[in-house]
């Protein structure tokens with residue numbers, strides 16, 4: 001795995017947790033800055049000299065070409081400094097025809113007269129003020145020649161073909177046993193189709209950039225989930241060496257998968273800053289965020305379950321059809337998790353995708369699981385009812401002993417414990433399995449549950465730790481914190497590892513000049529970045545211990561370095577001790593720095609490693625209006641060692657709340673005339689507010705996944721949403737008997753289902 005334990009084979013400060021900082025509900029490191037409004041987000045960063053402001057102009061057709069651009073009025077408008085379109089934008093690195101996710105590639109802006117989707121950026125106006133830039137942008141006249149377009153997923157889904165994503169994504173059909181025969185022979189069957197809509201991330205902070213040049217070196221603050229990959233991709237776009245580009249993202253107001261890469265804001269701010277010789281800021285508007293970044297594509301999912309009367313699955317299938325943009329290959333992989341979840345001898349999973357003239361499809365909040373559990377985990381509820389078996393019991397009866405498709409042993413799997421503890425805490429035994437039996441005033445009340453699963457990944461990462469003459473530890477890492485708690489957990493790992501109070505730790509992240517880390521996404525951040533931090537901490541311990549034992553002025557002089565302990569800002573060997581700050585000030589006054597690295601263990605592929613959970617939801621349904629309220633939600637999760645019970649809980653409850661909106665309110669409607677999104681602001685795109693969410697609690701089981709990494713941690717960033725919406729849908733059915741398979745489950749659909 002890593003050399004982290006070579007030096008102190010018997011000691012792992014995170015596991016020993018002597019100071020009790022690991023697992024504690026520590027407040028957010030950057031919390032005070034955020035709640036006082038003083039954390040500078042990318043657009044708010046103060047550049048070295050006054051900035052100019054860019055406003056982008058977006059296409060108003062779904063497919064075709066730009067016939068003419070008339071920029072004369074814009075160019076003559078007060079304060080306008082430049083107007084660029086494909087006709088005059090500086091040359092950039094070409095976008096590859098088909099790219100793979102793991103190679104940062106050029107993402108040029110305003111490249112040609114072709115329009116591939118509504119909302120594609122076609123021009124930018126830069127002016128001395130934001131208002132003048134906006135006024136100038138309104139004066140750019142773009143004439144289009146529209147081609148015939150295909151934007152309606154449900155009208156075109158029959159044209160779907162096998163995904164053209166790289167084979168390692170494993171999105172193609174996979175069969176085990178003989179699914180058709182197994183399904184046909186099953187005495188009890190479910191065969192239904194679910195639909196999930198296109199969804200947008202709706203981060204609070206839109207994508208934005210502040211860029212300036214010093215000579216041939218670019219500094220750009222932008223809102224992204226990863227710095228190093230974007231440094232490389234931006235350099236390739238600008239056709240300059242990566243070392244001439246510094247990407248910073250100190251604070252990010254939400255990512256959710258939509259900020260893995262930069263967009264035109266970053267490219268155009270960088271290019272315009274160079275052309276104008278002054279800093280430039282460019283931001284997306286909310287409407288531009290909806291169209292011009294990525295979204296989760298709509299899906300149609302067919303689930304087929306075959307079972308014996310005693311509830312053993314004999315046939316299991318989830319087939320997903322989805323869409324992506326003309327030039328991409330992203331495929332919402334809603335069927336993948338099924339391969340790891342339940343036992344069944346005959347299995348079939350796979351995906352097909354249709355290319356449409358819609359904005360670019362991509363990752364959004366637990367891509368795959370978030371959408372896929374909305375079908376499978378409801379189908380399991382339907383099967384339980386048909387069999388007359390409790391939904392928890394049905395899932396327990398289909399619990400596999402090893403990974404159902406690869407046969408690999410589980411690193412640890414506590415799904416059953418999650419379900420059992422959740423059932424007990426929630427009062428599941430009080431549920432009446434017959435729908436429509438419980439009334440509370442005007443509300444019909446029902447309970448529902450669903451299982452949760454999400455993968456566990458570790459990406460290579462590095463970090464540096466420095467101790468200075470004040471005994472302060474500074475963590476430096478090209479990591480990001482997209483609101484998840486990365487700053488805080490890195491501080492906790494440093495404090496526990498070096499035995500200093502949390503107040504004596506500084507964390508610097510979000511800068512491509514810092515030791516590279518994978519950033520935030522796929523709930524891999526804490527495990528990857530944190531493991532590298534532990535390694536750096538251990539290496540710094542070693543350096544400090546050797547410093548003490550080699551320093552004749554230290555009370556620890558001559559003692560075995562391997563026996564030095566670190567606690568309360570004091571280094572000691574048995575009863576010989578001194579303050580860490582005193583040692584460093586005397587023996588290494590310029591401070592001491594150590595690096596750490598982590599990469600996946602050689603045997604990491606030998607295990608089926610996932611995070612698990614169980615959701616329990618109580619809803620009220622008003623059968624006159626069709627209104628649904630979530631009254632109580634409980635999630636019980638098993639996700640390895642938890643570093644911070646507060647930030648982890650926030651991640652999990654946040655995910656559960658997204659599950660509620662996936663079930664009840666969220667989704668973009670496509671306007672078939674323009675290929676635009678009809679609801680394109682936060683008034684029309686319904687995400688929950690405080691009043692929409694009743695009681696919500698997330699409980700984390702004690703767990704250590706010793707196969708995952710030296711700390712035994714996994715991730716919680718996306719687990720909470722997996723299954724949450726299905727539990728809501730199941731609760732609605734239990735409340736009133738309405739089974740709506742077309743998300744979101746809006747009041748009109750409930751009333752229609754009730755007849």
Ligand code: MOS
Nearest residue numbers: 257364365521522
């Ligand atoms: Mo995520 S949606 O894998 O950043």
